[in-house]
Amino acid sequence: xxxxxxxQFVKRIKLNPMKNSTPKYFKLMPAxxxxxxxxxxxxxxxxxxxLERNVKENCAAKxxxxxxxxxxxxxxxxxxxxxxxxxxxxxxEGTEENNILNRCMGKWGITPxxxxxxxxxxxxxxxxxxxxxxxxxxxxxxTELHRVPTSPPEVSSEIGEKIYHGKGICAPCHGExxxxxxxxxxxxxxxxxxxxxxxxxxxxxxxxxxxxxKSGIPGTGMVAMNHLSDEEIWHLIAYIREINxx
Numbered sequence: 197x198x199x200x201x202x203x204q205f206v207k208r209i210k211l212n213p214m215k216n217s218t219p220k221y222f223k224l225m226p227a228x229x230x231x232x233x234x235x236x237x238x239x240x241x242x243x244x245x246x247l248e249r250n251v252k253e254n255c256a257a258k259x260x261x262x263x264x265x266x267x268x269x270x271x272x273x274x275x276x277x278x279x280x281x282x283x284x285x286x287x288x289e290g291t292e293e294n295n296i297l298n299r300c301m302g303k304w305g306i307t308p309x310x311x312x313x314x315x316x317x318x319x320x321x322x323x324x325x326x327x328x329x330x331x332x333x334x335x336x337x338x339t340e341l342h343r344v345p346t347s348p349p350e351v352s353s354e355i356g357e358k359i360y361h362g363k364g365i366c367a368p369c370h371g372e373x374x375x376x377x378x379x380x381x382x383x384x385x386x387x388x389x390x391x392x393x394x395x396x397x398x399x400x401x402x403x404x405x406x407x408x409x410k411s412g413i414p415g416t417g418m419v420a421m422n423h424l425s426d427e428e429i430w431h432l433i434a435y436i437r438e439i440n441x442x
Contacts, residue, residue: 247277250311257309276313281420282411283320292331296323345406345426356435359428366432369417374439384417397440405433 255269280297287293300319304312360366360374367374369381374391381388389396397405409429412420421429 247311247313248274251277251313254309254311272314273312276317278412278416278419279317280313280320281422283317285411285420285422292327293324296320296327299323348427348430351430351434353431353435353438355428356431356433356438359424359432360435363428364421364424364432374436381417386416388417391436391439394440397436402430402433402437405436406430409433 251270251273255266255273259265259269280301283297284294287297297316297320300316300323304315304319361372368378369384369388370376370391371378371381371388375393376390377384377387391397400408406426406429408418409421409424409432410426411422412418424432
């Protein structure tokens with residue numbers, strides 16, 4: 197199930213609890229809600245998701261008098277969240293790799309106040325290593341996982357601009373003009389890319405930019421934009437290339 201469809205599925209269950217109040221849905225709700233928050237965003241005015249706020253609150257509660265450990269705690273948990281987004285983007289629902297992450301989330305990631313996303317990824321990594329060793333023929337090849345769809349015949353920077361300021365949620369971090377930290381980007385470390393002057397863009401191919409937008413960059417505020425279709429990402433790349441050349 198695509199991320200957008202998953203979002204709609206979870207929203208439907210949330211909005212119609214009596215209609216879908218079977219034991220099956222009830223048992224699935226914690227994990228589905230977690231995946232909804234992870235893949236659908238739920239950004240607030242600061243550009244954070246509720247999961248990221250959980251990280252800050254949990255780390256502050258655990259290390260209330262040790263700011264160095266609070267910082268270390270946040271970094272590890274944020275890195276883990278980024279890795280989880282990449283994992284969910286690579287392995288669609290129905291694959292055993294996706295199921296492994298869901299089981300680990302159920303154990304470590306959904307108890308309020310006790311979420312440990314670093315342990316979710318540690319659990320996932322160990323389970324995935326064992327699974328791939330036992331059943332190597334069932335695991336997707338690295339080529340298949342990193343395949344970049346062909347760019348559509350016609351891309352539009354005008355459409356890309358609308359996506360940048362709307363569905364793509366780019367402006368809060370990269371700025372309205374794409375020239376550096378916006379309101380949300382000011383609290384991110386490392387800071388978001390300045391699309392107008394950064395040599396980083398000239399070093400990257402369009403395919404490389406596609407992978408970054410689609411899967412995110414672990415350890416940074418650049419999360420996976422898997423709520424965008426492949427075509428929307430290509431339009432967005434066209435707009436970013438255009439402003440980089442101005």
